[in-house]
Amino acid sequence: MSEKHVVVLGAGFAGLNAVRELAREPGLRITLVDRNNYHLFQPLLYQVASGGLESPQIAFPIRAFLRRYTNACFLMGNAERVDPQAKTVTVDGQLLPYDYLLVGVGTRTNDFGLPGVAQYAQGMKGLEDALRIRDRLISACEEAARTSDPQRRKSLLTTVIVGGGPTGVELAGAFAEAKRHVISRDIPEIAGEMRIVLVEGFGRILSAFSESSSRYAERFLRAMGVELVYGDPVAEVGSGGVRFQSGRFVPSFSTIWAAGVTGVAIPGLPAGRGGRIVTAPELFIPEHPEIYVAGDSNALAGDDGKAYPQVAQTAIQQGVLAGCNIVRAVRGQRQKPFRYIDKGNLATLGRNHAIAEIGRLRFKGFAAWALWLVVHLYYLIGFRNRLLVMANWAYSYFTYDFAVRILHKRVAFPETSPQEVRETVRT
Amino acid sequence: MSEKHVVVLGAGFAGLNAVRELAREPGLRITLVDRNNYHLFQPLLYQVASGGLESPQIAFPIRAFLRRYTNACFLMGNAERVDPQAKTVTVDGQLLPYDYLLVGVGTRTNDFGLPGVAQYAQGMKGLEDALRIRDRLISACEEAARTSDPQRRKSLLTTVIVGGGPTGVELAGAFAEAKRHVISRDIPEIAGEMRIVLVEGFGRILSAFSESSSRYAERFLRAMGVELVYGDPVAEVGSGGVRFQSGRFVPSFSTIWAAGVTGVAIPGLPAGRGGRIVTAPELFIPEHPEIYVAGDSNALAGDDGKAYPQVAQTAIQQGVLAGCNIVRAVRGQRQKPFRYIDKGNLATLGRNHAIAEIGRLRFKGFAAWALWLVVHLYYLIGFRNRLLVMANWAYSYFTYDFAVRILHKRVAFPETSPQEVRETVRT
Structure with missing residues (x-):
């Protein structure tokens, strides 16, 4: 043969x-x-976007993975x-x-062909995306700190996250924690004005989970100061904000598209x-x-x-x-059909808070959060990554500090505030 | 008052x-x-360029530094x-x-007005520079791995480092170690063709050190496979290589400018x-x-x-x-004049090898290298950075592996090999 x-x-x-x-x-x-020359551990991508981890910690070099196999090679x-x-x-x-x-x-x-999404919203799929989101958040805070125009400050300090799936929810939770624990100490004069708006246009957040888990996540995010917008899908994203189907407009220079x-x-x-x-x-x-x-x-x-x-x-x-x-x-042997083994569902919301559903077992809070930590460390490839992610998490946990606040590429924001500014989001 | x-x-x-x-x-x-919004620990920048450290590990957020001072603020x-x-x-x-x-x-x-340096050579001053050098090295290796044209492979796999000061020497040593320990295992088919050329146009390398330290560094680099070019300053850098004042030409797609x-x-x-x-x-x-x-x-x-x-x-x-x-x-008190206290001079060459000169005391090898580690960890700002740099170094030391091999931005190389390729560098 x-x-x-x-x-x-x-x-x-x-x-x-x-x-x-x-x-x-x-x-x-x-x-x-x-x-790319690396395998990306996407479940932790939101932590790179929010400054909790460094990008090489969730990326593993493909060639290092292939070293042990003599009959496999890599082509970038x-x-x-x-x-x-x-x-x-x-x-x-x-x-x-x-x-x-x-x-x-x-x-x-997927922008579903909605106007402005491809141009003005930031996707959340690859490392580049996550780094761009981080740079944008840091740049916006620095710019807000020296801006006296209150309208412009509002646009700079509002982040709209579209999509109530795990990515959107985990990002919203992480941003809210950054606001509470990091920005409030680094730039106290603006922290109070920061808004995180999470948009779920069609159903409830975390729809893959049970309704009670969903409600728990909702309560937790609200308590952290995240504004939730339900039932009003995004109609258009512009350079100065997001317009919803109902006509309301949220002024924002930073829209993250995690909707599909x-x-x-x-x-x-x-x-x-x-x-x-x-x-x-x-x-x-x-x-x-x-x-x-x-x-x-x-x-x-x-x-x-x-x-x-x-x-x-x-x-x-x-x-x-x-x-x-x-x-x-x-x-020349017989093919086997696919049988899915559902190992359960996990999502983290923030410090000490997560939700877990494994078969009929449902739990929340610290136990779910601890399980989330263990599972993610286990599936992360590479001893070095596990070691450094653990070190980062331990550091952040005990200091309430976020690891990575280095601005790599400063972002330029539109010069003027949007013409039409209607403050209409209600929580 | x-x-x-x-x-x-x-x-x-x-x-x-x-x-x-x-x-x-x-x-x-x-x-x-x-x-920038960070303080950069420049003495370790070369380790970011060579893949030993992640960029946020040698950068400390200025706002975190200023937290403790109520009368100081930051303006980016x-x-x-x-x-x-x-x-x-x-x-x-x-x-x-x-x-x-x-x-x-x-x-x-400083490119001293030499033609092509600003356009084709890569400086080595900021984080962006270091990340660009790393991306270029990784991209060149991946491209060489799938290139059959031997001339083009040669240009891809040759790195010319101009400047025999600490930056140039430390980079050359780190690249040589990457070749020996990482690339030889990741892409064995190209590792043998990798060339690292270190150019010192005017005097000896590490001229701030004594001649004997200089010679030790030279011997070490040569043993690691670094080619040293003395007394023939660079005349021009092009997209396909470096031309020296003597007229000789080294084909290379990657020139690093650490000459001034x-x-x-x-x-x-x-x-x-x-x-x-x-x-x-x-x-x-x-x-x-x-x-x-x-x-x-x-x-x-x-x-x-x-x-x-x-x-x-x-x-x-x-x-x-x-x-x-x-x-x-x-x-209203009297000004004090500056009195320089020379605390000595340190440069690392590679694993277990460094040179140190403190007053009349000169030492080399492992002791100097251990001192170098301690001094650099001591001056690095932030507990988190120290912790993670130490973890990275320990990992690299015991595994002979380099921490960071993630390609962030793939580099495109010139399509054709340089017309005039004269292989003239002799060691």
Whole structure:
């Protein structure tokens, strides 16, 4: 049997877990392709945005991960096109032939075509996004500290976070803590004016959790001073603020868009609803059984007819199965269908506060928060990252201080305050 | 006595140490001005460039430093102009009146007007510089890994470091260690082709040290595989390489310029040779005794007629004295002249190797290296930074691994290899 070449697109949870399985098979040669040279631990990205962690602490070098596997190599580049007939993928203009292809390229921010979002709102998917959000927050505070115009100060000091999912909620909680514990000590003259507005246009926040957990999160965020806007979806984002469908306007120079994602589409591959690919339960594309799809890219539905949640545990489990199924295909063994094991749901709100739902078990507060810490440290790749994240968290916990307040790139804000300033958000 | 306003320009070693003295005087109000919102610990900047440390670990938030002083505040901005007659300084268009001014704005990279340096070489003064050098090194390695053209690979994998002072030597040593311990394991197929060329155009490397220390450093660098080029100054830097005065050409896409600095000139202030300001021994400008200058900005000469070295200890000592002298001026007391206390000279070369000269005491190797570690941790500001730098160093020391290999911004290299490629550097 000649050596088979497996190309894995994307070094997220799906890709890395697939490589782990594939690399055990001596008859395989594996090429892992990613735009970045690191695996990003997305569940902690919001802590980079809010200044709790440094960016290299949640990023692990792909080449360091691959060192232990002699039959796997890395190619940094953009997967531009797949030709399923010729069985090739084009990476930065270079043609790469494959015997098996695994697609795990994840999602990107979806602006749903709303005007101004792409131009004026900041997405929250990659390290660059998180660093831009941090630089913007710090720049806005420094600018507000020397601005006498109260209208302009208001726009500078208001952050609108759109999307009540875990990303939006965790960001809002972290910003509120930064306001209370850091900015109140660093720039006391402006801390009182800081506003954090969390927008959930359609339902309740953290809709993946039970209603009681949702309400707990809501109470906690309100107590921390976060303003919640329900049932009034965003209509437009401008340089000077956010306009809602009801017509109300919130003046703000900083809008964060955490309201939705869509699959990263690669030309040549079929793309279904939301840019995701529907596969057989065995995770391959029926028309091209040598192409597997795992993680957020896969739109496979469970027994209830709903697609599996786009979370890390789905990606990990599908990555492992896709890797195993490719090995089985090479060996001529039978493919196994995907069975999702729901390990539960966790979200952190702030210091000592989180919510956890594991099967029928629901708990909140400190116990959930401690569990959240342990789980996130456990899944974080690399001893060094675990060590430094733990050191950072311990430091922040005992000092009430945020680790990273270094402004890398100063942000320039619009010169004038928005013409139409209607103060209408009520909590 | 009415409250006096002291404006301190620059939050380097001089500025911070001056603020510490000034803030003790209840009758003073202090405004510290800096372009950045952090104090940069420049002696460790090369470790950020070579991937040993993360950037926020050598940067300390100015506002966190100022928390303890109730009579000091921070203004982030660019000092654009000083009007000594009106006693005002313009910061980002805002007029700031002062009673006393302390200038400690340091230096910037000096290209000596050599063609191509400003455009194609990378300076090494700020965090941005260091991050750009790191991104360039990582990008070049990734690109070389997938490039078959041997000429292009050579240009990608050659780094030319111009300047044999501590910055150049420490960078060369750190790059050589990265080649030996990290790249040889991460991308073994290219590690052998990596070249690090250190250029000292005029004298010997580390000329502030004795000749024997200099020779020790030279031997160590050569043993690590660094190529040393002596006595042939750079004539021009291009997109594809470096041309020397002798006419020889080294093909390289990455040139680092650590060959010289010049004072940051602020319009309205007198600027002497090298952009530095000559003051009275008491550190004020004779024509404007309410303006003090400390650190790299000050060109004051010692008893030997030579300007004091532009190093951290000069800046610290002058900052303290300038702060004290301003307090004395306010109180109507006599000014004290500057007395330089030479605490010795330290430079690290690599793992377990450094050189130290303290008075007549000279030592090398492990003892010097251990001293270097302790001194640098001691002067690093902030418990968190010390803790994390120590954790990073311990990790790197025991694993032979470099902490930070995350590529933040991929660098695009020139498409073609340079036309004229003459391989002429001999070691």
